[in-house]
Amino acid sequence: GYEVCETLKQDERASHIPIILLTAKATQADKVEGLKYGADAYLTKPFDKEELFVRLEKLVESRRRLQQRYASGPKASSTAAPSIDDLFLQKLWAHIQDNLSDAEFGVPQLAVAVPMSQMQLYRKLKALTGKTPSQFIRSYRLQKGLELLQKGELNISEIAYDVGFTDPSYFSRVFQKEFGKSPSDFLR
Known part of the structure; x- marks a missing residue:
């Protein structure tokens, strides 16, 4: 799971696709590891349906903000490393x-x-x-x-x-x- 997530997030063709890891690995260390590999969200089994929907809504909202940021064309680079x-x-x-x-x-x-x-x-x-x-x-x-x-x-x-x-x-x-x-x- 982690390797697939990392591969997708490092591939220019797929890096924009949101990834939610749904896994039985429930420790805090596992969650941190999944997020380090590029997951946009990490849910453990058994998962709460309402939490999944909230996470999906937040991902969609985040994508809309990203679209607004990119839609207006090139910007001066910030101090943060470019994605x-x-x-x-x-x-x-x-x-x-x-x-x-x-x-x-x-x-x-x-x-x-x-x-x-x-x-x-x-x-x-x-x-x-x-x-x-x-x-x-x-x-x-x-x-x-x-x-x-x-x-x-x-x-x-x-x-x-x-x-x-x-x-x-x-x-x-x-x-x-x-x-x-x-x-x-x-x-x-």
């Missing part, structure tokens, strides 16, 4: 940044770069950020577009092309949807 999920997202952002102006760069190329299947990438990003891979890429491009707008050195069309959009009017529409303001509002 496997933090490193994974940093790797994704770096690949998108490296291909920012390439309008052809999308989910298939990102999945190859990581490397994982498109379905694994979908599941992992959806769990971590609440966004699909295409939404994740688009949000990153739009965030970079916002940064360029705030610098005020380029016009909207130039910015749209610089962040990988082939149609400036589409860029403006999705920008408005993402930020609640049009790109021209940021140029004023």
Whole structure:
């Protein structure tokens, strides 16, 4: 049990999956050991159904907070050591940044770069950020577009092309949807 838990938590493709260890090992040392191996919760047999439901609710709540944290894009690193999920997202952002102006760069190329299947990438990003891979890429491009707008050195069309959009009017529409303001509002 512990080894499987540790393997899953160290695997970039599965580290986001919550793990509840349900075991007959009931000593405090066993519980601590299970948590050290990466379990999100540790329940001993016979387990209380109500406790299981409360733990599940708390795990779901924790995942929602994690999604909110990751959904808004890259943040300045904290003093804490980055988690496997933090490193994974940093790797994704770096690949998108490296291909920012390439309008052809999308989910298939990102999945190859990581490397994982498109379905694994979908599941992992959806769990971590609440966004699909295409939404994740688009949000990153739009965030970079916002940064360029705030610098005020380029016009909207130039910015749209610089962040990988082939149609400036589409860029403006999705920008408005993402930020609640049009790109021209940021140029004023």
